[in-house]
Amino acid sequence: MLAIANVTKTFNPGTPNEVRALRNVSLVLENGSFLIIIGTNGSGKSTLLNAVAGSFYADSGSLTLAGQTITRWPEHRRAKLIGRVFQNPFSGTAPSMSIAENLAMAAHRGRPRGFGWALNQRLKSELRDRIRSLNMGLEDRIDNAIGTLSGGQRQALTLLMASWLKPELLLLDEHTAALDPKSADQVIRLTHEIIQRDKLTTLMVTHSMQQAVHLGDRIVMMHRGQVLHDLQGAERARVRPEDLLKRFDDVRRREQLDPTVAEMLQRNYI
Amino acid sequence: MTLLIGATTIGLILALLALGVYLSFRIFNFPDITADGSITLGAAVTATLLVHHVSPALATLAGFGAGVLAGMATGLLHTKFKINSLLSGILVMTALYSVNLHVMGKSNVPLLNETTLASQAEGLGMKWLHLGVDAELHVFGWTVGLRDAATLLAMLLLVAGLGLLLYLFFRTNLGTAMRATGDNPQMIRALGVSVDFIIILGLALSNGLIALAGSLLAQYQGFADVQMGIGMVVWGLASVIIGEALVGSSRIGLLITGAVIGSVLFRLLVAIALRWGLNPNDLKLITAAFVFVALVAPSLLRKLKPAPQPKPSEA
Ligand SMILES: Nc1ncnc2c1ncn2[C@@H]1O[C@H](COP(=O)(O)OP(=O)(O)O)[C@@H](O)[C@H]1O
Ligand SMILES: [Mg+2]
Numbered sequence: 001m002l003a004i005a006n007v008t009k010t011f012n013p014g015t016p017n018e019v020r021a022l023r024n025v026s027l028v029l030e031n032g033s034f035l036i037i038i039g040t041n042g043s044g045k046s047t048l049l050n051a052v053a054g055s056f057y058a059d060s061g062s063l064t065l066a067g068q069t070i071t072r073w074p075e076h077r078r079a080k081l082i083g084r085v086f087q088n089p090f091s092g093t094a095p096s097m098s099i100a101e102n103l104a105m106a107a108h109r110g111r112p113r114g115f116g117w118a119l120n121q122r123l124k125s126e127l128r129d130r131i132r133s134l135n136m137g138l139e140d141r142i143d144n145a146i147g148t149l150s151g152g153q154r155q156a157l158t159l160l161m162a163s164w165l166k167p168e169l170l171l172l173d174e175h176t177a178a179l180d181p182k183s184a185d186q187v188i189r190l191t192h193e194i195i196q197r198d199k200l201t202t203l204m205v206t207h208s209m210q211q212a213v214h215l216g217d218r219i220v221m222m223h224r225g226q227v228l229h230d231l232q233g234a235e236r237a238r239v240r241p242e243d244l245l246k247r248f249d250d251v252r253r254r255e256q257l258d259p260t261v262a263e264m265l266q267r268n269y270i
Numbered sequence: 271m272t273l274l275i276g277a278t279t280i281g282l283i284l285a286l287l288a289l290g291v292y293l294s295f296r297i298f299n300f301p302d303i304t305a306d307g308s309i310t311l312g313a314a315v316t317a318t319l320l321v322h323h324v325s326p327a328l329a330t331l332a333g334f335g336a337g338v339l340a341g342m343a344t345g346l347l348h349t350k351f352k353i354n355s356l357l358s359g360i361l362v363m364t365a366l367y368s369v370n371l372h373v374m375g376k377s378n379v380p381l382l383n384e385t386t387l388a389s390q391a392e393g394l395g396m397k398w399l400h401l402g403v404d405a406e407l408h409v410f411g412w413t414v415g416l417r418d419a420a421t422l423l424a425m426l427l428l429v430a431g432l433g434l435l436l437y438l439f440f441r442t443n444l445g446t447a448m449r450a451t452g453d454n455p456q457m458i459r460a461l462g463v464s465v466d467f468i469i470i471l472g473l474a475l476s477n478g479l480i481a482l483a484g485s486l487l488a489q490y491q492g493f494a495d496v497q498m499g500i501g502m503v504v505w506g507l508a509s510v511i512i513g514e515a516l517v518g519s520s521r522i523g524l525l526i527t528g529a530v531i532g533s534v535l536f537r538l539l540v541a542i543a544l545r546w547g548l549n550p551n552d553l554k555l556i557t558a559a560f561v562f563v564a565l566v567a568p569s570l571l572r573k574l575k576p577a578p579q580p581k582p583s584e585a
Contacts, residue, residue, distance in 0.1 A: 053460070076462050082460075091456050091457065093457060094453035094454045094457055097453060105450055105458065106461055108462075109462050113447050117442060118441055118446040145520075
């Protein structure tokens with residue numbers, strides 16, 4: 001279970017560039033639930049995932065995962081519990097190292113690393129099997145540098161790496177946004193398969209209303225660093241892509257009468 | 271012949287410097303300037319201990335250990351105090367100049383009659399072959415002094431052994447994590463590795479190797495000098511670049527071998543150039559120019575090639 005309680009994050013506080021990226025966000029994610037986060041650009045979706053992963057510490061609030069308070073854990077320590085796929089396909093793999101070496105490192109996620117061989121025959125044959133299940137024909141190229149692969153192939157492998165050791169939480173941040181439609185479909189199918197098979201507790205950010213509606217069991221819409229809508233149960237089951245788009249329109253309309261602008265108008269003209 | 275053997279031996283000793291530079295500059299993308307100080311540190315510690323009649327093996331090990339500490343210092347400055355990588359190295363290198371003077375107590379420590387690893391290697395060679403000090407070997411029709419041959423062989427074995435160890439290390443879980451740290455820190459952090467720890471460890475190892483080079487160099491040339499480290503990073507880098515050009519591959523094993531061969535080749539070139547009358551004062555200028563050319567040549571060559579068809583810009 002993941003519990004995000006009153007988490008706040010402000011970038012560049014006290015400067016003209018101050019951004020209140022997260023304002024008192026609270027969310028509880030039951031074990032095995034698959035939450036989709038949508039929201040306009042800059043609404044704080046990535047910041048929320050980064051705060052959970054530990055890319056930086058939240059200014060206030062607390063984070064609990066799998067019964068442990070991880071609020072002050074550094075990122076590499078949280079990685080023991082968290083598997084992660086980034087938006088940029090280059091972020092999740094070490095380009096000059098081989099496919100096999102990349103996966104071998106993932107097979108040690110969160111474990112102490114000593115002087116044992118990174119690769120042995122047993123691990124190699126296991127990872128060949130798992131790579132074969134991707135149906136990308138990569139199982140014969142496991143000694144090739146991973147940097148020679150396409151974005152879609154790298155994202156599929158990153159997904160395999162993030163879930164190699166079953167994580168307590170899987171974080172996916174627009175992990176298909178940089179891919180061509182065909183690769184994106186392939187990676188989404190794989191995402192669905194892995195999450196179903198391992199019953200992974202998942203936080204996934206997407207900009208695709210199709211994905212939001214067809215994947216996951218709960219939809220959260222963020223706006224200006226806050227949770228604006230939280231669709232669960234029957235409400236979630238009924239929702240269609242058009243409904244979500246309408247909510248975006250509502251936000252945009254309200255945006256035109258931004259509270260601070262409204263306040264200023266009031267002060268100056270009324 | 272003696273000239274070439276001497277140059278090869280120094281090239282092998284400085285191959286450890288090249289391996290250290292390869293580790294920091296290439297594996298981590300960390301331009302670590304500590305090397306100029308740590309190579310002298312290794313020499314200073316070993317020479318001082320030898321003068322105090324510590325056994326050569328122990329004195330050499332201590333030189334290595336001192337380099338490890340110097341590397342850790344640079345790593346700590348960079349990771350814990352968030353000081354820029356170049357500046358961290360410069361700070362430690364500068365501080366080491368004073369440390370080295372304190373260790374040696376003066377600016378130069380000669381090793382005249384001390385037992386060193388070099389003299390021990392000679393001794394062993396003579397015992398095995400039942401020969402006298404001035405004995406000569408005849409190899410392929412050349413006459414080679416026994417001491418020179420014994421030292422060369424010992425260095426060859428040592429460098430080959432350490433190179434092999436480094437290669438094997440890079441295939442362990444820890445070593446793979448270290449390579450990934452330079453390749454993609456974001457990724458290896460997400461897989462649970464403390465990038466700070468790896469950087470400190472890597473710089474410790476790198477500077478340990480570099481200090482070991484200094485320690486062996488002092489024993490080979492018979493003195494430690496506080497100035498001996500100046501420009502060493504660039505020499506190491508030149509060796510690494512020559513090695514990369516020679517092997518033309520990105521395989522770790524080949525690159526390690528390349529760095530060793532590059533170092534020997536570089537020393538031989540220097541020896542020959544000096545023999546032909548190159549002013550020794552110009553050596554560092556020429557080395558720096560060489561590294562400069564090697565750094566800019568690849569992109570310059572790419573520009574000279576016919577421009578490829580303009581591609582639509584990628585998102
Ligand atoms: N590291 C950072 N430094 C400064 N500002 C940031 C940083 N990361 C995000 N922001 C700002 O925080 C806000 C939320 O960003 P983000 O979480 O990336 O939005 P999105 O919902 O599009 O993923 C944006 O205004 C963004 O500019
Ligand atoms: Mg984002």
